[in-house]
Amino acid sequence: MVVGLHEKGLFNWTEWAESLSRQLHQPGTAVDGSDYYECWVRALEDLLRERAVAADADIGELQKSWQRAAEATPHGSPIVLDNDPQRSGC
Amino acid sequence: MTARVRALETILSEKGLIDPAAIDEIVDTYQNKIGPQNGAKVVARAWSDERFDAWLRKDATAAIASLGYTGRQGEHMRAVHNTPDTHNLVVCTLCSCYPWSVLGLPPVWYKSPPYRSRAVSDPRGVLSEFGVALDPHVNIRVWDSTAELRYLVVPMRPEGTDGLSEEALAGLVSRDAMIGTGLAGRAP
Structure with missing residues (x-):
């Protein structure tokens, strides 16, 4: 998704790296890197906000x-949102 | 977390910012088509062809692109060559910037805080944990990747490989050797 959004021009890689780095350097981030994916998702949410x-x-x-x-x-x-x-709607 | 990511995907699809089919194509590309085998071909070509090697040293982005490997992020590449006196090691202290077009997706340890900090503060110790013991006289240069500039380590060509084809040479070049946490394999 991040690669796709970058191709759409929503952000450049410097902006992405800054957002991801901000999440990775938050206090309480796992030392073993096991929450890297969560940081990645939060970095994306920050940019979207x-x-x-x-x-x-x-x-x-x-x-x-x-x-x-x-x-x-x-x-x-398969799980679909209509389930x-x-x-409502759709 | 899965529901959260699904929610993001739904919003972005509804707004036309992402196309689920395009996302599938990106995932397939990075899972199945791009990987360290690309970088190994670059290194093997550099070992076999002096002119290519000179081009790689001067303009790695263009030299690598000539083999068909271009970063979809548009990032620039720089090749750093190991010598008998200097060993190169790549890290991204900020996050996990990585030369995707030639190495594929980064290994988990590359993204971990200990590697990202200790590669800078204690590179010799990190290398020994990877099983790389360098002579004390060998200098270690640590390269910190950025969103704009990614590094590819060109390991030293192993001895006794003069007669090998490019394909056989590429088989000696591991992912870790191109990050700098390994060395090229020995001649068969």
Whole structure:
């Protein structure tokens, strides 16, 4: 996703490196690097917030929707967002 | 975290900022098509062809691109050659900038805080943990990668490899040798 967004011109690699580095240098970051992926996701969210692409509240709502969809999906079937019982529209 | 990432993907797709098919293509490229075998071909060519080696030293970005390996990030490449007196080691102290186009995705340890800090503060100790014991007289140069500039270590060509083809030579060049945490393999 990050590579794709960079190709779309949403940010340049210097901006990305700064955002990722800010997350990696937060106090409490795992010494063994095991939370690198989480830092990566937070760095992306920071850039999306700064560029007014996605707000925290919207991401949080959709995250809950995906979680409900996962719980409502029978084991072995692909999880799709429409499986969320509370999702309206579409 | 999976639901969070799915949520981001959904928002970005709905806004037309990403195309799921394009994302699949990017993942496939980096998982299956690009890897250290690309960098090994660059090193083997440099060992076999003096003119290519001179080009690589002068303009690594162009020399590497001539073999078909171009960074989709548009980053510049610099080749750093090991010599009997100097060993080169690559790190990214800021995050995990890495020469993707020639080495693929970085190993987990490259992204870990201990490597990122100790490669600078105690490079000889780090190298010994990787099983690389250098003579005390060999200087170690540590190169800190940035978003704009990535480094490829060109290890020294092993002795006894004069008659080997480029393909056989490439087989002696490991990922770690091109990061500087290893040396080229021995002649078969």
